[in-house]
Amino acid sequence: MEKHLGRVVSVETHEPDGARPGERYADITIEYPDVNFSRDIPALLVTVFGKLSMDGRIKLTGLKPSGEFLSAFPGPKLGLEGVRAYLGVNDRPLLMSIFKSVIGYDLSGLREQFLQQALGGVDLIKDDEILFENPLTPLERRVEACMSAAREAESVTGQKLIYFANLTGPTSKLRENALRAIDAGVNGLLFNVLAYGFDALAELAADPAVNVPIAAHPAMAGAYYPSPHYGISASVLLGTLIRIAGADLSLFPSPYGSVVMPKAENLAVQDALVNDALPQKAVLPVPSAGIHPGLVPLIVHDFGRDVVVNAGGGVHGHPLGAAAGGQAFRQAIDAVLAGQDLEAYASAGGDREQLKLAIERWGGAPPLSKRTFNKPPVLFCDFDGTITLSDNIVAVMKQFDPPGWRPIVDDIVALRKSVRQGVGEMFALIPSARRQEITDYILSTAGIRPGFQSLLDWCKASGVEFYVTSGGIDFFVYPMLAPFEIPLDHIYCNGSSFEGERIEILWPHACDGACDNDCGMCKTTVIRRFPKEQYTRILIGDSVTDFAGAKLVDLVFSRSHLTERCAELGLPHIPFETFHDVVRHLDEGDW
Numbered sequence: 001m002e003k004h005l006g007r008v009v010s011v012e013t014h015e016p017d018g019a020r021p022g023e024r025y026a027d028i029t030i031e032y033p034d035v036n037f038s039r040d041i042p043a044l045l046v047t048v049f050g051k052l053s054m055d056g057r058i059k060l061t062g063l064k065p066s067g068e069f070l071s072a073f074p075g076p077k078l079g080l081e082g083v084r085a086y087l088g089v090n091d092r093p094l095l096m097s098i099f100k101s102v103i104g105y106d107l108s109g110l111r112e113q114f115l116q117q118a119l120g121g122v123d124l125i126k127d128d129e130i131l132f133e134n135p136l137t138p139l140e141r142r143v144e145a146c147m148s149a150a151r152e153a154e155s156v157t158g159q160k161l162i163y164f165a166n167l168t169g170p171t172s173k174l175r176e177n178a179l180r181a182i183d184a185g186v187n188g189l190l191f192n193v194l195a196y197g198f199d200a201l202a203e204l205a206a207d208p209a210v211n212v213p214i215a216a217h218p219a220m221a222g223a224y225y226p227s228p229h230y231g232i233s234a235s236v237l238l239g240t241l242i243r244i245a246g247a248d249l250s251l252f253p254s255p256y257g258s259v260v261m262p263k264a265e266n267l268a269v270q271d272a273l274v275n276d277a278l279p280q281k282a283v284l285p286v287p288s289a290g291i292h293p294g295l296v297p298l299i300v301h302d303f304g305r306d307v308v309v310n311a312g313g314g315v316h317g318h319p320l321g322a323a324a325g326g327q328a329f330r331q332a333i334d335a336v337l338a339g340q341d342l343e344a345y346a347s348a349g350g351d352r353e354q355l356k357l358a359i360e361r362w363g364g365a366p367p368l369s370k371r372t373f374n375k376p377p378v379l380f381c382d383f384d385g386t387i388t389l390s391d392n393i394v395a396v397m398k399q400f401d402p403p404g405w406r407p408i409v410d411d412i413v414a415l416r417k418s419v420r421q422g423v424g425e426m427f428a429l430i431p432s433a434r435r436q437e438i439t440d441y442i443l444s445t446a447g448i449r450p451g452f453q454s455l456l457d458w459c460k461a462s463g464v465e466f467y468v469t470s471g472g473i474d475f476f477v478y479p480m481l482a483p484f485e486i487p488l489d490h491i492y493c494n495g496s497s498f499e500g501e502r503i504e505i506l507w508p509h510a511c512d513g514a515c516d517n518d519c520g521m522c523k524t525t526v527i528r529r530f531p532k533e534q535y536t537r538i539l540i541g542d543s544v545t546d547f548a549g550a551k552l553v554d555l556v557f558s559r560s561h562l563t564e565r566c567a568e569l570g571l572p573h574i575p576f577e578t579f580h581d582v583v584r585h586l587d588e589g590d591w
C-alpha cells in the first residue's frame with residue numbers, strides 16, 4: 001500500500017505581524033502517485049482536491065502534473081503561435097470584439113452587427129456566451145450568415161478573421177454540434193468550459209475532426225477563485241487547466257474594467273498560459289470586461305504584445321458605430337507600438353477621428369506607474385528558494401544522500417562552519433561522475449516561482465538592472481536560468497570543477513574586505529559595487545543568507561526566514577509569494 005500514499009513535500013507556515021487567532025496559515029505541497037488515478041482531468045482534480053476542498057479554509061493554489069500524466073493531453077491545436085499564423089498577424093496584439101444584446105435578433109440583424117465589427121478591423125469575433133440554440137438564429141444558419149459577412153468585410157479590409165460560434169447543447173451532443181458548425185463554415189468555437197467541464201474541452205481539443213481553435217469562456221469562474229480561503233486559484237482554473245485541456249484562447253476578467261480581477265492574479269493566469277512549465281502549446285491570454293481604447297497602453301504594458309485586446313461596449317458604444325469602434329482600437333494599438341501618447345497620436349492629423357472620439361467618451365490612458373526612482377534602480381535576486389521553489393543544495397543532498405552530509409548542515413546552522421566551508425565539504429562527498437545526474441535532477445524538480453518572466457519583463461521595460469545573486473553552483477544555476485536569457489555577467493554564483501574524483505566548489509565571488517563571514521558567494525560584496533549614493537538598491541530573497549544584504553539596500557521583498565528576521569529587527573520589508581506580487585508593488589509604487 002505504501003506506493004499509493006500521498007506525501008507531504010513541504011509546509012511553509014506564515015504568521016502575519018500582529019496576527020489574531022486563526023490568521024496563521026501555511027502553503028502545503030503534497031504529491032500523489034500517478035498510479036492512483038487515470039489520465040483524465042476529473043480524476044486528477046478529485047485526487048488532489050476532491051474531499052480536501054470541503055475540509056474548511058483550504059484553497060488549491062498550484063498544480064504540477066507529472067510528464068506521464070500530461071502526455072495524455074495534446075493540448076491546443078493551434079495555440080498562440082498557430083492563431084497568429086492563421087491570421088497572418090505576428091507583430092501586434094490581436095483585437096477581438098463581442099456580439100452584444102443579440103438575444104432576440106433575427107439573422108439579418110445578427111449579420112449586420114457582425115459585418116460592422118469586421119469592417120472595424122478586428123481579428124476575432126465571438127458570440128455572446130449566453131447565445132444558445134434558438135429559432136431565430138439556429139447554429140448552422142448563424143454560422144453561414146456570419147461567415148458570409150466575414151468574406152464581405154475581407155473584400156474591403158483585406159483582413160482575415162476568426163468567428164468563435166458558441167458551442168452549446170447537451171454534453172452528449174457537443175461533438176455533433178461542433179461538427180455541424182464546422183461543416184457550415186465556422187473557423188472557431190467558443191466554449192463555456194466551467195459549465196461543461198475540463199474533460200469535455202479536452203475531448204473536443206483532442207478530436208481531429210474538431211479542427212478549429214477553441215476560446216474558453218470563464219463563465220462561473222467567480223464561484224471558484226475570488227476567495228483567499230476557498231476554491232481554486234485563477235492561475236490554476238483559467239491558466240494551467242485551460243492549457244492542459246486544450247483551449248487556444250483563455251478569457252478572464254481584466255484588472256482594469258467592469259469585472260475586476262487583481263493584476264497579480266491576472267499576470268499569474270498569463271504566466272500559466274504561456275510559460276515553459278507545460279509541454280502543451282502556449283495559449284493566448286484574453287483579459288476582458290470593460291475594455292475601451294484608452295486602456296490599450298495599460299494592456300500592452302502589463303501583458304506585452306502576445307495578448308488579445310477584447311472589447312464589447314468599447315466597440316459597439318462608439319459614437320460613430322461599431323466599425324469606428326474597432327478602428328479606434330486599431331489606432332490605439334498603432335499608437336502604443338509607435339511609442340506615442342494616445343491623445344497626441346489621435347490629434348496628429350490623418351484619419352484618426354475614431355480614436356479621438358473614443359478618448360472623449362471613455363478617457364485616455366491612465367498613468368502606467370505611480371513610482372519613479374531618484375537614482376538608477378538595480379535589483380538583486382536570490383536563486384535557491386526565491387527564483388526556484390526549493391533550496392537546491394539541500395534537495396541535492398537529500399536525493400543523493402552522500403554519507404556524512406547531515407552533520408555538516410548542522411555545523412553550518414550552528415555557525416560552527418561557514419557557508420563556504422560547509423558547502424565545499426558537502427559537495428566533496430559526491431563523485432564528479434554524477435554531475436549530469438545532479439543537473440538533470442534539479443532541472444526536473446526545482447521549478448521556477450510563478451511570475452519570474454513577468455519580473456524580468458518589468459525590469460526591462462522600466463530600465464531596472466537585474467542581477468541574480470546565488471549561493472548555488474554554476475552547473476545547475478546556469479541551466480535553470482538559460483530559458484530566460486539573462487546575461488551571464490548578471491548572474492553571480494559559485495563555480496565548480498569536475499577534474500578530480502570528487503566535486504570541487506570554486507569561489508569566484510568571495511568576500512571583500514568589508515565582510516568577514518566567509519560567505520563563498522558574497523552577496524554584500526556584489527551589492528557594494530553599486531554605491532547607495534548612486535543607485536536605488538532592491539533585494540529579493542528568502543533566507544538568512546540574504547539578511548546581511550537586506551540591511552544594505554533601500555527596499556526588501558522577503559519570503560520565509562528572511563521575513564521573520566526582518567520583522568524581528570524592524571527592517572522595512574514587503575512579504576511576497578510570487579513574483580507577480582513583486583511586480584504589482586513595484587509598478588504601483590506602494591512602498
